[in-house]
Amino acid sequence: MACDQWRGKLDAYLDGELAPAEAGAIGAHMPGCASCAADALRRVQLKRSIAAAGKRYEPSAQLRVKIAKTIAAKPQETPRWGWRILIAPALAVLVISLGVNWYSGRETSRRQRLYGELADLHVGALASTSPVDVVSTDRHTVKPWFQGKIPFSFNLPELQGTEFTLLGGRVTYLRQTPGAHLIYQLRKHEISVFIFADSGDATTAAASNGTRAQSFNMENWSQNGLRYFVVGDVSAEDIQALGRLLRDAG
């Protein structure tokens, strides 16, 4: 009877995860109980053999150098080609300004297209007869539903005390990449939150501080290797408020 009570807690005890009072009680029970002690020993042996077997691989010297370089690279490095501008100022200025215009024009249109696609996903879901595939206001129901359906996991915020309500979620695709589409409600307005694995695409990263596209307000950011987009027809402040909640949970 007493043993059954402890058996289920032995792992947590040996992992150092029991509250002091409970750990003390198990510790007191063990010396007088051969079967619990044997069980604990067996578990400790398994823990030790995993720890020994698990330390197996070491990074190569090349990888060490590569990582050190990655970290050392300052993001705001001064351009090395600066001196060339002094030699041929007019030409360089001309070439660069043309290049920048062309590049930024291209980036802007790519970005516009991406926002357009997100707005389409948002409207498309709301227009559907079943906007969400998992219908629940409980984040603990919605989040696990995605497990095995998309190639990453994420956290959702607690909404108690806020004006936002979670309506549910569905799997979505953006440029052949699977992601999570969550729908929140705020004063009868629906807001979409899209989460994808971060592809490192500069187009998405460029304008992270609130954008307007097709009369929708949008925000996007990258966190923990994931990229988040918040899209809705509510005010920019409301979009930012939901963004903050998600960021804090993420």
Added chain:
Amino acid sequence: MPDQRLTASTFEDLALPLLDQLYNFARWLTQDASEADDLVQETYVKALRGFSSFQAGTNFRAWMYRILRNSFLSSRTGMKTMVVFDEEDSNTVPATASASPESVLLAQANRQLVQEALEQLPVHHREILLLCEVEEMSYQDISEALAVPIGTVMSRLFRARKALREILQAKLKGDRHGL
């Protein structure tokens, strides 16, 4: 984490010492040397870029593992290893009186056998055992690294240990019969 000002040098101080363990973990996940290299590199690039979103006071190591793991899950190999698994299955381990695989293991100090058994485990079992036993992470840190609640950490750990024991038991039986 004592750092309040999150600068590039802070990142270096925090992230560089984790290289060995992150690489070990990456190699266990990918089971391939060059993929592990790429995965670790990608993790550092993403972490450096996202460092401003890292909140001082939360666990940096768990945060790095989480980035690594999300990068792995969205890689080609990661997609293939991804399986739907049932967290609700709550079988309990029957206490066995026979010679336990652990005692045999200790006697033989058979590290290779355990390594083979770990390789055979599905990724979600392998990774949680590595985080708990090799990295000695707390349940809280594991929960942050895997982005699952603590209850799930406990039940998944339980099942992972059980699965590993079963593989070991089968292996030991095979050895004894000369297979």
